[in-house]
Amino acid sequence: MSSLTGRDILSIADLSTTELVDVLDLAADLKQGKIRPNCNKTLGLLFYKASTRTRVSFSVAMYELGGNVIDLNPSRTQVGRGEPLKDTARVLNRYLDILAIRTFDQDDLQTFADCSEIPIINALTDLEHPCQMLADLQTMQETFGKLEGLTMTYVGDGNNVAHSILLGGALVGMNVHVATPKDYEPSPAVVAQAKEIAGDRSNILITHDPKEAAENAHALYTDVWASMGQEDLANSRIPIFQPYQLNSELMAVADKEAIALHCLPAHRGEEITEEVMEGSQSKIWDQAENRMHAQKALMASLLGVV
Numbered sequence: 001m002s003s004l005t006g007r008d009i010l011s012i013a014d015l016s017t018t019e020l021v022d023v024l025d026l027a028a029d030l031k032q033g034k035i036r037p038n039c040n041k042t043l044g045l046l047f048y049k050a051s052t053r054t055r056v057s058f059s060v061a062m063y064e065l066g067g068n069v070i071d072l073n074p075s076r077t078q079v080g081r082g083e084p085l086k087d088t089a090r091v092l093n094r095y096l097d098i099l100a101i102r103t104f105d106q107d108d109l110q111t112f113a114d115c116s117e118i119p120i121i122n123a124l125t126d127l128e129h130p131c132q133m134l135a136d137l138q139t140m141q142e143t144f145g146k147l148e149g150l151t152m153t154y155v156g157d158g159n160n161v162a163h164s165i166l167l168g169g170a171l172v173g174m175n176v177h178v179a180t181p182k183d184y185e186p187s188p189a190v191v192a193q194a195k196e197i198a199g200d201r202s203n204i205l206i207t208h209d210p211k212e213a214a215e216n217a218h219a220l221y222t223d224v225w226a227s228m229g230q231e232d233l234a235n236s237r238i239p240i241f242q243p244y245q246l247n248s249e250l251m252a253v254a255d256k257e258a259i260a261l262h263c264l265p266a267h268r269g270e271e272i273t274e275e276v277m278e279g280s281q282s283k284i285w286d287q288a289e290n291r292m293h294a295q296k297a298l299m300a301s302l303l304g305v306v
């Protein structure tokens with residue numbers, strides 16, 4: 001039985017380095033069809049924000065594990081009409097085997113975890129996007145055959161994706177460089193946690209200089225300049241973030257084998273150019289596919305079906 005059985009994954013740092021590497025190994029075996037676990041479990045999806053990749057990749061992953069999926073759209077469930085989270089959590093706990101939640105506040109996710117015995121998975125909060133990071137690491141592993149010692153550079157907003165890159169990268173011994181405009185840095189608490197995890201093994205660099213961050217990097221990664229819930233700030237942020245665009249000029253500063261990553265959805269011409277997205281160094285579509293394999297491995301481990 002996996003050491004992850006029954007656990008909650010609210011942060012990528014809820015996994016130890018060994019557990020994270022085991023999930024990535026399992027994801028690779030599942031992708032190659034070497035293992036075909038079969039469960040009869042039910043996954044609930046409780047998403048307060050829009051989603052294409054996360055919703056579909058979790059659903060297909062659970063179907064391929066031989067289980068079922070229930071989409072608990074908050075606008076059609078009582079929680080959307082004000083039923084307390086702790087009551088909803090205790091009831092869903094009696095029906096479901098595992099629950100993936102996409103919401104705003106990490107504390108709401110924590111409430112679900114505190115009131116449930118089934119595994120709760122963070123499917124994105126304002127603080128973190130751990131399942132994205134699993135797929136990102138799988139894509140790096142496939143490309144370079146290793147993770148330790150590589151440099152992952154993120155340019156743009158110090159948001160949920162940046163936080164999971166900092167923590168996940170540190171866990172596997174990667175150098176993580178993050179370049180943001182002033183006042184858009186990642187959370188100091190997350191940076192401190194990443195530095196503590198990295199220790200002497202790898203370097204965590206937070207800078208305002210995208211070229212400094214990109215130098216000799218093995219992956220250049222970006223995300224939207226205004227996340228879900230920040231739509232009204234999008235236009236005012238464009239001039240602030242323009243120097244942090246992932247474009248050919250920045251790719252040229254990175255290692256010549258470097259890959260371009262983006263969690264999607266992307267705004268071409270804003271945080272990333274069409275040329276980089278569609279260029280030969282882009283691994284963005286493999287990265288999106290790997291959401292499915294990585295989450296399948298995570299769910300199989302949490303459910304103890306591998």
Ligand code: CP
Pocket residue numbers: 050051052053054055124132263264265
């Ligand atoms: N990358 C990601 O989480 O995409 P969705 O918002 O479409 O799920």
Ligand code: NVA
Pocket residue numbers: 124159160161223224226227228263264265
């Ligand atoms: N930072 C983005 C990621 C979307 C997958 C958001 O939270 O909207």
